Amino acid sequence: MNLKTRTFYPPHQSLCQQKITFASFVPFALKLPPMAQAQKKRTVIARSDSDEAIQREKTGLPRRSVAPPRNDASVLSRVERPADLKTLSDTDLHTLAQELRRATIEAVSQTGGHLGAGLGVVELTLAIHTVFNTPEDRLIWDVGHQCYPHKIITGRKDRIHTLRQSGGLSGFTKRAESAYDPFGAGHSSTSISAGLGMSVASDLSGDNKNVIAVIGDGAMSAGMAFEAMNNAGTHKNRLIVILNDNEMSIAPPVGAMSHHLTKLVSSKTYIGAREAGKKLMNVMPAPLRHAAKRAEESARTHLGSGSLFEEMGFYYIGPVDGHDLDQLLPILRNVRDSHHNGPILIHALTQKGKGYHPAENAVDKMHGVKKFNVITGEQVKSDARAPSHTSVFAKQLIKCAENDDKITAITAAMPDGTGLDKFAARFPERTFDVGIAEQHAVTFAAGLAAEGYKPFVAIYSTFLQRAYDQVIHDVAIQNLPVRFMIDRAGLVGADGATHAGSFDIAYLGCIPNMTLMAASDAADLKKMVTFAANYDDGPLALRYPRGEALEAIAEDDNPVELGKGRIVYASPVIATPDLIRGKQSIAILSYGTRLQECLKAAKQLEEKGQTVTVADARFAKPLDTDLIQSLATNHHTLITIEEGSRGGFGSMVLEYIHNDSNIQHSNIPIIQTLHLPDTFQDHNDPTKQYEEAGLTAQHILRHCEE
């Protein structure tokens, strides 16, 4: 098949819509490839299983575990670990691919999580584990969001329904979870670097491991991937990179790398196992090998068909049909057995969401999903009663941009997650999706700011970590007014430690020139976005968490003022023994959305006869020193609370009181700083995460009683 057709679909018209004509369509969401009889049988089974699931749903019966019973006739029931794959026939492997796909769909339908990416690598997963000797050979999944099929066949089948649940499997690869996860991930584009490190380690210790890194086309566009290839291309170490090219990131991919891949693919047909074998030079005697190599290189130069990967020193094999086990298996065997010294790149074409109609047809290929109905693909409705912080931010930015044509918005491959898809719909020419390139996003914004524009970099707290030097060197030192809109600031629930936005207060708070703000509710978030639009004196970061925003915690018609917090609640003055001694009992100073918990705690403290003042700091930098001075001198206890790591807001308050204020030592209150624990918190239900972190009203109460 000539792959040219692949390139001409408009971004939102899915590839699968074209392919549907030659795939045997069954009136069931799980698509059946036109292959073995045995698989047709499987579909029937699948349908009746799902009917049963519906019945169970209707009748309120609990769903069955997704792990097939041990003694059933499925191939999957015979596979616990990759070693079991080696005993299977080719037909069994084909059948297993369908079963694995189904097990993945069923698991994610119950847990939510990443779906489309995993479905796209089912055959790759099986082929790699069949051909290579994992876990001794190292298999690294970039990002790790596509690893659910890998988890199912690497000893975690029975626990796959616990994905992302409390105490259950992580939604990404994790070293602590399995020997088959030799390198953990969550953030993108790390696999080639880590793989090269492992390959060099293997050479140093002389143990001849294979190292295989699987990286998506989206992740391949990031700076880290280029840095790693640049380095790998000069090494003589064996490193196998499998580029999983599904023409999708979370959103349609952007940038020149994506165009390059398209061009690379459009002029070629799929490479078959024989050609791939021929390409690998080890099959030739040395003199012939050199001659052939020279001829091939010269042909490539003349025909202009050399890929960027070849230019960077990789041995390029492809494109390969990433769903065709009959091609994948021999090609991987050839690669495994070749003596090629240096990095090899296998360019596999796959389809995100492959084999599941609702995913294939979804604009985002069901990249990340809530729980869903397997038959219809319909996801459970969110039970949110209020708009998310993300959407409050996006709407307000649009409002500001209506009157200010200097406002621009930048995202690093997360238009939906950051709400900038809405901004882009209104102001396409002022929205910039730069791809998975956080470092570039920040310096690009600095360039815009240097020319008098008002760039808003909408970014998750966890991903801004990658652009730390750019924040300091390109933005802060030059005091450029880049506005960082820091989404998912705080705990993130099921995504776990790799995605938690724990550190931004600490890592930004220590940078000179930086202004730091946190919104406590929707009303304040809107005011703060407007404040940011009007603030031109230097860089500014506004943080807000995942999830829905409460409309207005406290009545407040005043605009936000630089470095000024607000008193949100103060106990009515009553003649308590404390007051007689000239002080009230407790001041709680909140930075961000924990304010709500502070108010709950205040109520309960009052019921116990304490007098309480609750304040919203609004700014961590500059601190509202007047407010802090007054809270510290007028209360016996001062509690600070924030959804961020140690070394953040609480530390700044402590330092101010102890180092910079002129409060008498004897007059300093008892100070407790409540922040995230000094551990990486695992994925969990958000409510439980707050419990674990000690950031609830009950914890505030406990601290007051100490």
Ligand SMILES: Cc1ncc(C[n+]2csc(CCOP(=O)(O)OP(=O)(O)O)c2C)c(N)n1
């Ligand atoms: C540094 C970083 N930025 C952003 C993300 C969010 N993210 C997760 S997956 C993904 C898309 C990856 O696309 P690709 O590598 O092509 O994998 P696919 O989902 O298509 O299989 C993005 C942007 C991330 N994980 N890490």
Ligand SMILES: [Mg+2]
């Ligand atoms: Mg992709």
